[in-house]
Amino acid sequence: MKAGSNLEKILEAGKFAVTSEIGPPKSANANVIRKKCGMLKGFVDAANITDNQTAIVRLSSIAAANILLQEGIEPVAQMTVRDRNRIAIQSDLLGAAALGVKNVLCLSGDHQVFGNHPQSKNVFDIDSMQLIRMLKDMRDEKKFECGDEMDVEPRLFLGAAANPFADPFEFRVDRLAKKIDAGVDFIQTQGIYDVPRFEKWLNEANDRGLTEKVYILGGVIPLKSAGAAKYIKNKVAGMMVPDEVIDRMKNASDAKQEGIKIAIETIEQLKNMKGVHGVHVMAIEWEEKVPEIVKESGLLPRPTA
Amino acid sequence: MIVGDRKPMDEILEMLEPYENILILGCGTCVTVCLSGGEREAAILAGQLRIWGKKEGKNLNIMEHTIQRQCEKEWVDEMRGHVEKADVVLSLACGVGVQLVAEMYEEKAIYPGLNTTFMGYPVVHGTWLENCRGCGNCVLAHTGGVCPITRCAKSLLNGPCGGSQDGKCEISKDTECAWQVIYERLKKKDQLDWMNSYQPPRDWSTAGDGGPRKSVKIEEVID
């Protein structure tokens, strides 16, 4: 065991994992997080806490992760390299580990031009690849990035993102291989709507033996409306939504229900794919639907690690 | 070259408001080529200021002068006569030139007429692209001659982020994804090895994060 987290135990046992996501509020209101915990408890193995997603200031991911621990849900603290240099990241994650956080997701982070402080200075001292390696060396070598040694290391199960829908497509499996080489333990992918493209990426990863070296959790984002589907397709960099999916959403009498149905169908497909070890259900500001999706996908009860 | 843009007129007028003898000082090198601070732009600005002066009923004496380089002491020293006649110098050089002029004429009011933007080259006539940040440790040998520090919006070193799509950067459909360009160049040259192997964190101390930098060529130092 690298960190001994619930998520790690479930994946190590060869069970199909379920993670979800909680976006902290744009305020100091802890109750928002507690409420979302109430919705997810018992339905997921761990929940990600986003780190100022889309560069909009929100309650800190590590502070929110601590609230999850109090509520009995295992957190995956997301950490971007956009807002913190290597000094701040190492310090914050020592703190997170001391609080009992056992999973971290290493990200570049959306550029701050998208957010509510586009005038801010960006950091990008290290990139997400270097973040993985830095945390692996802290955990396995008890060494800081500079080489100095520590006595009590942060035992963290290390995650990263992979986006089979971004370009250049040919490099996407190479990039996965690099993340594995850097020391990643699990991957959560970008939201999957274009299943054939995802499979193409996965097959190559399977052929290269990569899915035996890392756990892959397929990303699923339920759609709320045809408009949302179009927005994701046209406006969100690095995402793909096929026209069939948009048409299904358009023609549905109950678009929200259709969105849930598509999500469940995608999970069913993912469950049967070699090299997929779990799902990551991102129901942003729609967390109350996660139990239904998980239940209808036949993923209950969640195993006790 | 060093690229700059003329400051907005309002800001220039605010700086010059208290003065009557005004020297507009052009620079004959980078900012001439990027069409923002050379002889021609100094003449245009001087003309605009004369009209403004008349409108405001001011008795202004607007002088123009352009030297080859405002970033070298010899040139800056040679124009002493022009500077002495003025109460204020509006330098149309980059920030480097403005600073040297300010240093050599400490008693004078020396103001910047440009916003110095970046180091770059023209991609099409009238459009310049930033492509070097002077990071002090050049990686172009490995990246097919495309700078990831400058041209990737996140200065990534290990390849494209998840926001790269259709050759564009996630920040805007008008911005190329540098890593897409790097990938294609390296593929053509059959040099993808570097991109496919882990690149460790950079030492940013050479990039200015270690404090202001100095370059000393010891053999050239006369002391």
Ligand code: SF4
């Ligand atoms: S790597 Fe550094 S020196 Fe080379 S082009 Fe980029 S910023 Fe300039």
Ligand code: SF4
């Ligand atoms: S899209 Fe390309 S250029 Fe833009 S931040 Fe990502 S890797 Fe860098």
